[in-house]
Amino acid sequence: MPGPVLHSTASATCPHGGALNIVAASPRVMVSGLPVAVVTDQGIVAGCAFTLPSGTPQPCVTTRWLVGSTRVLAGGQPVLINPCVALCMSAPQIPGGPPIIAGSQVRVVAT
Numbered sequence: 001m002p003g004p005v006l007h008s009t010a011s012a013t014c015p016h017g018g019a020l021n022i023v024a025a026s027p028r029v030m031v032s033g034l035p036v037a038v039v040t041d042q043g044i045v046a047g048c049a050f051t052l053p054s055g056t057p058q059p060c061v062t063t064r065w066l067v068g069s070t071r072v073l074a075g076g077q078p079v080l081i082n083p084c085v086a087l088c089m090s091a092p093q094i095p096g097g098p099p100i101i102a103g104s105q106v107r108v109v110a111t
Helices: none
Strands: 011-013 019-023 042-046 060-067 085-090 095-097 100-103
Antiparallel strands (some): 011 019, 019 042
């Protein structure tokens, strides 16, 4: 499915409202003057307040990108597109749900 290519400063959150920051490891390919995000890039979540029904805090801390573009690569890795296929993960690697991409560039589209 085609979608806009995500970049390192795309506006994103975890499903519980924590801010998601995409750390582009290879800033050689750019869109709108910003490094593109690829499936091997780290997604760091800050400020997630999710708590289990038992009262145990289980905040999202990272993001695991599952699928990227099937046809467009940057540095040999698939670029991330919106809508993205990913999961926000807690410290013990328990999935918390998919990230929410609220804003990104719209000029470059990949499949």
